[in-house]
Amino acid sequence: MNDGLTQCDCCDYFALSVKGEWEICPVCFWEDDRLGEVIEADIKSGANHGLTLRDARANFLLLGACCREMLPHVLPAEARERLRYAPRNL
Ligand SMILES: [Zn+2]
Incomplete structure (x- = not known):
């Protein structure tokens, strides 16, 4: 699958x-x-307002956004499912 998109670090x-x-x-x-x-x-x-990538990644797994303040802005889970996902460990 080549969607032309690159992976988000968070x-x-x-x-x-x-x-x-x-x-x-x-x-x-x-x-x-x-x-x-x-x-x-x-x-x-x-x-990212002083957030570290490591904390942001943990927040995403926990909350579904890089930080709690951004939660109202992120894509709904249904829309997210259309994107390719390849979880990595830091
Ligand atoms: Zn992202």
């Missing part, structure tokens, strides 16, 4: 049209700030 859904361009993921609302390398998972992301 939620692991293929939901971004381009990588590293400050795109906001519709699934989890993480702003793609290139902190996707595993080694950078504990660096606070200014674009």
Whole structure:
């Protein structure tokens, strides 16, 4: 399946049209700030209000958004199911 989308570093859904361009993921609302390398998972992301990627990933699994404040904005679960998903471990 080639949907032309790239994987979000936070939620692991293929939901971004381009990588590293400050795109906001519709699934989890993480702003793609290139902190996707595993080694950078504990660096606070200014674009994401000081959240680390590791915390954002944990929040997504727990809440369904990168943080509680973004919960009202994320895609509903039905819409999310149309996207490719490949969970990764940090
Ligand atoms: Zn995401």
